Amino acid sequence: MKEKIERIQNMLKKHNIDAWVVFSHHSYDIHSKYLLQKWVSSPALVVISQDSSRVVISAMEAMMINHQAYEVHAYKKGSEMKENIGKIMKSFPDGAKIALNFVEADDALDMMNRDIIASGTKIALMKFNEKLQYVSAKNLIFDIRSVKTKKEISNHKEAAKLAEELMETVVESMIKPGMTEKEIAALVEYECNKRGGVAFDAIVAAGSHAAIPHHEPGEKKIKNNQVLLIDYGVTYKWSNSDITHTYWIGSNPPEEVLNAYEAVDQAKEAAYKLIKAGVLSSDVEAAVRAKFEEFGYDPEKYFIHSTGHPLGIETHDIGIGIRRAYPDSPSKPLLENSIVTVEPGLYFENKFGIRLEDDCVVTKEGSIRLSNTPKKMKCLDFK
């Protein structure tokens, strides 16, 4: 934990910021989890300055905090919380530059996951000391999260490995026709939880539901001769994996399903051929779309999302993903030591859908794959 704090302190110096102040209610601000390595449910203020690290937290949760890493200010009631926050905010010299987790209005709708602090709370915090200079933490957050440390990369590797392992050794053999999507999702999350944690609510979509990219698992029973899409991830030491399998239930997938599967697999390979630090994100996206066209699938019609997103402490993390360029949102080069998902898909409304999603580290030389969904469609056969 001290390493993490030191890394941030170095970034504060680089950005010429005196302190980063994270205010969190119910762990709503993911950075409080990241900094404390705990889920806290009471309101908490975490303050990293260039030479100190402090936290204001409920007495009920104070004993959960690492007292070696943080100076802990516990409160028993709301008025004490405000007193403690006030003391810290007043401890800075006039004019000190304090980064808060907000984004200015003009950029807010394009950077929603960095525009976090609630509108009234932000003003209330600033009122504790109006002589400070409050600035957006958006660039600091980008630097902290878009590029991973060695330790974080090794946690991502483990998160992906555990996710592959639980599917191969446990879940695949337990899936039976007659189970509901919800039951399968519960089973997947159970196995994720046993190995670390659930990165996000698992998507389990059978048959035509697989054509809905973010389908919410329901009471539909799975049956023979349909696709089964499972999108899930393990959290290992606060690093997430995010993997999607598409299976065939039965022994004999029809031609149109096999063709779509092959196209998606080839689209994935087309992406991997290009992924490398410095390559333009939109060039990778274009290669995926070109591959779909080559197979005769109009990507405008059948591929209704982007190829990949940054992965980290949040499943949709902050950084550079793989997507198209638009005039108002130009493409950027992929970053060395970032983690991205590669998840092309084809969706045929009311029929079926195929998505294959793997995680990789972007490197100077290309990429390191952290997971490998099968190149040939896997059949779960119950005869």
Next chain:
Amino acid sequence: MKEKIERIQNMLKKHNIDAWVVFSHHSYDIHSKYLLQKWVSSPALVVISQDSSRVVISAMEAMMINHQAYEVHAYKKGSEMKENIGKIMKSFPDGAKIALNFVEADDALDMMNRDIIASGTKIALMKFNEKLQYVSAKNLIFDIRSVKTKKEISNHKEAAKLAEELMETVVESMIKPGMTEKEIAALVEYECNKRGGVAFDAIVAAGSHAAIPHHEPGEKKIKNNQVLLIDYGVTYKWSNSDITHTYWIGSNPPEEVLNAYEAVDQAKEAAYKLIKAGVLSSDVEAAVRAKFEEFGYDPEKYFIHSTGHPLGIETHDIGIGIRRAYPDSPSKPLLENSIVTVEPGLYFENKFGIRLEDDCVVTKEGSIRLSNTPKKMKCLDFK
């Protein structure tokens, strides 16, 4: 879903508000889940006006929305999202009163769970139409959530029933010395998921960990002759239960543990004796504290939280809970048809802790208990 929307439309009329605008990113605003009855991961705008209900949502998730209940405006990219939002915001007449989910700075730190919209996003939304009058939705939200509908009360009953059932019929018999807290938490959540969903990350705390009210389950293996505290809940149709059991692992709890258990049970009964619509929240809290004193436990020292919180679509919901009055935060009467938890506890640092938590409906006559943790400490015996 139409009923829910009509209820809100009636409240809009009562509050003289033209429309309630909920903006959500990653389902960060619980009201988007409440209104859409779906978890949506892309940015979404839900707009309930006195005579219409509209949603702006990603094309990837548009097919998940109930098109009978909502007029759906799908977008494929950020610029389309903004266009759609702009059209809706401009559809209101000049001066229309629009409620947004923020709280003014002076109240924000006391009403954090209603101060939701991020600071930059709020201003960005308001910029779409500066001729409207934007007001805080805090009172509207209070009315919607503090008092439950008949349907919601029946969902809470079911959520509590399922939570009790899973513990009695599955979990208690599967707990074995040698399992880690984390494994037990994963098992509890699996059973919650199978029955509806997980209300919140389960707390599983063995031995001295039970003295930490919000302990995060870890790798500690449970063993004979210690307490085991399990705090968990089922979500059933968006209504949560929240129950805490404290077991003894072994057959023969020591006197000090039994005494504390009895004190907590009696404190719970003291609360139930008073709970009734119209009764002051602080009177119930005082009865619980008096009971602890009667048993010789100083509540200031050993009971480090409040007796209960409102329960609803969030586990810590908005409404009137059971807590002390403070000069700057006076007590309020309990509300008819609200749901509250009753959860006294005693915590002995580095030794053990006992908490018993049940849910009840507050009624005109008193309360309806939705769960009943055992009056005598239950032993999980593995000899």
